[in-house]
Amino acid sequence: xxxxxxxxxxxxxxxxxxxxxxxxxxxxxxxxxxxxxxxxxxxxxxxxxxxxxxxxxxxxxxxxxxxxxxxxxxxxxxxxxxxxxxxxxxxxxxxxxxxxxxxxxxxxxxxxxxxxxxxxxxxxxxxxxxxxxxxxxxxxxxxxxxxxxxxxxxxxxxxxxxxxxxxxxxxxxxxxxxxxxxxxxxxxxxxxxxxxxxxxxxxxxxxxxxxxxxxxxxxxxxxxxxxxxxxxxxxxxxxxxxxxxxxxxxxxxxxxxxxxxxxxxxxxxxxxxxxxxxxxxxxxxxxxxxxxxxxxxxxxxxxxxxxxxxxxxxxxxxxxxxxxxx
Numbered sequence: 001x002x003x004x005x006x007x008x009x010x011x012x013x014x015x016x017x018x019x020x021x022x023x024x025x026x027x028x029x030x031x032x033x034x035x036x037x038x039x040x041x042x043x044x045x046x047x048x049x050x051x052x053x054x055x056x057x058x059x060x061x062x063x064x065x066x067x068x069x070x071x072x073x074x075x076x077x078x079x080x081x082x083x084x085x086x087x088x089x090x091x092x093x094x095x096x097x098x099x100x101x102x103x104x105x106x107x108x109x110x111x112x113x114x115x116x117x118x119x120x121x122x123x124x125x126x127x128x129x130x131x132x133x134x135x136x137x138x139x140x141x142x143x144x145x146x147x148x149x150x151x152x153x154x155x156x157x158x159x160x161x162x163x164x165x166x167x168x169x170x171x172x173x174x175x176x177x178x179x180x181x182x183x184x185x186x187x188x189x190x191x192x193x194x195x196x197x198x199x200x201x202x203x204x205x206x207x208x209x210x211x212x213x214x215x216x217x218x219x220x221x222x223x224x225x226x227x228x229x230x231x232x233x234x235x236x237x238x239x240x241x242x243x244x245x246x247x248x249x250x251x252x253x254x255x256x257x258x259x260x261x262x263x264x265x266x267x268x269x270x271x272x273x274x275x276x277x278x279x280x281x282x283x284x285x286x287x288x289x290x291x292x293x294x295x296x297x298x299x300x301x302x303x304x305x306x307x308x309x310x311x312x313x314x315x316x317x318x319x320x321x322x323x324x325x326x
Contacts, residue, residue, distance in 0.1 A: 001185050007040045007178040009151030010116075013158035014041070014078060016188065018048055021076065024162060027054040027063055028080030028117075037082050038118065038178050064090030064115070068098050071113040076162060081117035084133045084172060098168040099142030114161045116171035119147070120211065120262045121310060123176065127298035130306075132262040134210070135269050137170045138240040144193055145239040147172040149214035151182030153237055156191030165193065174212040194241035198250070202232035205256040205324050208247055208273060210236040213311060217260045220316035229324055239269055244276040248284075251277055255286040256323050260311050265293040287323045292316055 004012070018024045026041060026048075032055040035042040045053040056063035060081060067077040081087045087094065098111045120132035138145045144167050148154040154173065161169040199214065200221055209217035214235050221231040232250050236243065251257050257277060259270035270291040277289060295309040 001183050003181045004151060004184050005178065006151040006154060006173070006180045006182065007038060009155040009182060009184055010040050010158060010173070011042065011044070012184070013155045013162070015044065015047070017159055017162040018044075018052065021163070023074065023076045024078065025052040025054065025070075025075060026078045026080065027056055027067055029056055029058055029082050031055060031080050036080070038175065040178070041080070060086050060089040061093065064093045067113055068093050068111060071098075071111045072101060072109050076112050077114070078162065079113065079115040081115065083129055083175075084117055084119040085129050085131050087115065087117070087133070094137075094143070094168070094170075095140055099140050102142065102167070110166050111168050112166045114158070114169045114171055116158070117173060118175035118178075119172035120174055121299055121306065122174070124301050124303055124306065126301045130299035132294070134172060134239045134261075135263050135267060137172075138242075138269065139267075142167065143240065144169045145172065146170070146193060146237065147211040147239055148237055149177075149211055149235050151180065152184050153191060153197070153235070155184055156189050157193065157237065160190045160193055163190070169193070172211065177212055191237070193238045194243055195238065196243040196246040197235045197237055198232065198246070199235050200231065200233040202230040202254065204230045204254055205258060205320055206232045206234060206247065206250040206254045207258050207260060207316075207320065208234045208236065209260040210239065210269075211262065213260050213262050216311050216313055216316055219313040220260075220320060223313060223317050224320055227326070229320065229326065231320065236269075242272065242276075244273060244280075247273060248277060248281045251281050252284045255284055257285070257289045258316070258320050258323055259289070259291040260316055261291070262294050262310060264296050265291070266296065268293055287325070290319055290323050292319055
């Protein structure tokens with residue numbers, strides 16, 4: 001077992017799969033000569049060469065289209081977006097080609113591609129570089145959406161996506177987590193998509209989250225523990241397919257549910273979870289399902305307003321205490 005940074009876990013996943021399968025390649029802005037904008041691809045050009053580690057022009061629609069075409073012709077590309085905010089530009093390729101081609105071709109043409117990069121707010125980046133895209137992408141049939149919270153999960157999920165998934169996988173990271181350390185085993189491992197993970201067991205309330213908001217969920221659980229409230233914390237890991245069954249089994253035990261996410265509230269991941277749990281587990285609920293999301297507005301640049309917009313431990317603790325009647 002080794003303690004490595006989130007970016008290193010991602011790099012190890014790509015390196016291991018590229019060594020195993022010559023069809024795998026990485027392309028994106030500054031992934032080669034510059035070693036990646038966030039140094040995720042550091043050293044990969046030296047090992048795999050410019051035919052497999054490909055610097056692209058600043059044209060997301062163009063290089064996403066090249067990668068989608070490559071995937072449909074037998075390769076297994078990884079596309080790095082410098083931020084998922086820039087992936088709005090190739091949305092035509094993601095929505096109208098990658099996600100639909102298998103159905104439109106009657107099962108003849110698949111698109112085994114992984115598109116990855118940082119997602120959501122990362123501090124003072126302004127409104128145009130701070131959007132969280134999980135619910136946007138999960139709304140598209142044909143895509144799988146992964147949003148890990150730590151390096152261990154990220155490596156296992158990314159290896160699974162590159163090696164085994166025949167559908168397009170949208171892999172959403174967080175810029176502010178690239179330096180976070182995680183314990184990662186020396187032996188090879190894969191984590192199947194569509195399976196949530198219980199990060200902390202509890203009895204009084206279930207808290208569900210994903211990506212960097214897991215820090216808020218776990219921080220809130222630690223504070224609640226001091227006041228005698230036992231919270232079970234579930235990390236979704238994969239947004240689509242959504243493992244709502246694990247949440248339901250937890251709610252059967254705790255009888256209460258709080259969801260913490262960075263999405264805007266309207267038509268969010270928490271909206272879907274709330275529908276599923278109230279439909280399948282209404283009789284187990286002793287209180288209304290509650291959620292804490294980002295403010296329903298573009299993200300501000302000012303740090304004090306950014307802090308107000310994004311869920312935090314203090315407000316999450318307050319909400320949970322309301323749900324448990326404390």
